[in-house]
Amino acid sequence: xxxxxxxxxxxxxxxxxxALKVLNDxxxxxxxxxxxxxxxxxxxxxxxxxxxxxxxxxxxxxGYNVDKLKRGIEKILGLQxxxxxxxxxxxxxxxxxxxxxxxxxQGFQVSALFDIDENLIGKKINGVKVYDFxxxxxxxxxxxIDIGIxxxxxxxxxxxxxxxxxxxVKGIWxxxxxxxxxxxxxxxxNEDLFIGLTTLSHHLANE
Amino acid sequence: xxxxxxxxxxxxxxxxxxALKVLNDxxxxxxxxxxxxxxxxxxxxxxxxxxxxxxxxxxxxxGYNVDKLKRGIEKILGLQxxxxxxxxxxxxxxxxxxxxxxxxxQGFQVSALFDIDENLIGKKINGVKVYDFxxxxxxxxxxxIDIGIxxxxxxxxxxxxxxxxxxxVKGIWxxxxxxxxxxxxxxxxNEDLFIGLTTLSHHLANE
Numbered sequence: 001x002x003x004x005x006x007x008x009x010x011x012x013x014x015x016x017x018x019a020l021k022v023l024n025d026x027x028x029x030x031x032x033x034x035x036x037x038x039x040x041x042x043x044x045x046x047x048x049x050x051x052x053x054x055x056x057x058x059x060x061x062x063g064y065n066v067d068k069l070k071r072g073i074e075k076i077l078g079l080q081x082x083x084x085x086x087x088x089x090x091x092x093x094x095x096x097x098x099x100x101x102x103x104x105x106q107g108f109q110v111s112a113l114f115d116i117d118e119n120l121i122g123k124k125i126n127g128v129k130v131y132d133f134x135x136x137x138x139x140x141x142x143x144x145i146d147i148g149i150x151x152x153x154x155x156x157x158x159x160x161x162x163x164x165x166x167x168x169v170k171g172i173w174x175x176x177x178x179x180x181x182x183x184x185x186x187x188x189x190n191e192d193l194f195i196g197l198t199t200l201s202h203h204l205a206n207e
Numbered sequence: 208x209x210x211x212x213x214x215x216x217x218x219x220x221x222x223x224x225x226a227l228k229v230l231n232d233x234x235x236x237x238x239x240x241x242x243x244x245x246x247x248x249x250x251x252x253x254x255x256x257x258x259x260x261x262x263x264x265x266x267x268x269x270g271y272n273v274d275k276l277k278r279g280i281e282k283i284l285g286l287q288x289x290x291x292x293x294x295x296x297x298x299x300x301x302x303x304x305x306x307x308x309x310x311x312x313q314g315f316q317v318s319a320l321f322d323i324d325e326n327l328i329g330k331k332i333n334g335v336k337v338y339d340f341x342x343x344x345x346x347x348x349x350x351x352i353d354i355g356i357x358x359x360x361x362x363x364x365x366x367x368x369x370x371x372x373x374x375x376v377k378g379i380w381x382x383x384x385x386x387x388x389x390x391x392x393x394x395x396x397n398e399d400l401f402i403g404l405t406t407l408s409h410h411l412a413n414e
Contacts (some may be wrong), residue, residue, distance in 0.1 A: 147407060198221050
């Protein structure tokens with residue numbers, strides 16, 4: 001049981017992780033907070049505070065051990081485990097996520113796809129079978145899926161969430177642009193693309 | 208020229224906007240910060256501080272004028288304008304974004320699609336034509352596109368960004384999982400799906 005970090009900190013951790021992975025792969029042993037600050041455009045003070053919160057301490061005037069830091073961050077992100085995911089809704093977005101090259105490299109395995117479209121059921125996408133949504137409960141239980149990904153129209157999102165939770169998933173990643181309700185023990189992350197877009201329009205309109 | 212808000216504040220503004228739109232559409236005239244706090248699961252103090260930063264002031268013991276607040280937030284997000292967007296890379300993700308129902312309702316119009324695949328060039332997706340990537344500069348200039356959306360593989364992302372910037376776009380929304388470089392006057396928003404996923408795995412691994 002480790003510390004649970006805020007969303008703001010969690011937004012930075014994958015950036016640290018990616019940079020450390022590149023440095024480690026290219027044989028770098030030591031990295032200073034000021035060098036990392038330049039790479040990531042985050043202040044060195046913020047980086048040192050974050051790393052200290054992660055229980056990682058550098059050597060003054062030298063820096064941090066890249067490999068040790070990377071392994072510490074992997075543990076915080078739960079990347080030492082394999083996570084099994086199911087995608088419900090095999091439209092363009094669901095298909096794009098099923099074909100993602102990065103997720104499996106990081107231990108996130110898409111293990112089942114679900115749809116109600118008879119033309120899709122039984123097909124395979126990136127080697128993963130599309131099951132009838134009616135069989136969701138049995139398939140999720142048999143494959144012991146951890147994370148359910150919702151890529152259905154917003155009118156169907158709550159029904160899908162309820163089915164996933166009933167079948168035992170522990171986390172939900174929701175791409176439908178609607179608010180869904182889940183019990184407190186279920187972790188829900190809403191992926192809201194409108195936020196990225198309005199961040200752009202805010203800057204374009206006001207500068 | 209208005210105030211430029213931080214990303215953390217900008218993550219909340221679309222949530223405010225959506226809630227106020229629903230309230231306004233259902234005929235609500237006045238909303239209190241405490242009622243909005245319950246709907247959005249944000250503290251009333253944070254809401255009052257944000258609204259005051261937006262130059263919006265409620266009446267003590269009564270609340271905020273829903274319509275006025277909504278219009279103020281629309282202006283902050285630049286939603287009073289129409290934004291023209293081009294998507295480069297008509298794979299599953301590009302196609303999903305081209306088919307998005309929410310963007311056009313909020314003033315974000317996909318006006319052109321680009322790809323290098325001859326089987327796609329000349330086709331229409333959701334009424335929008337796929338152009339040859341070789342014609343990007345001319346098409347972007349003629350249509351006066353504001354925002355370029357990058358949905359190509361990461362090895363191609365910088366080339367696409369350079370082409371978009373050369374053609375005059377002012378903002379870039381990058382979905383390729385790589386860091387791209389842009390001049391300071393260009394607004395870049397990286398949409399990093401790995402962040403949402405590791406937010407989930409962090410919670411699942413540590414509770």
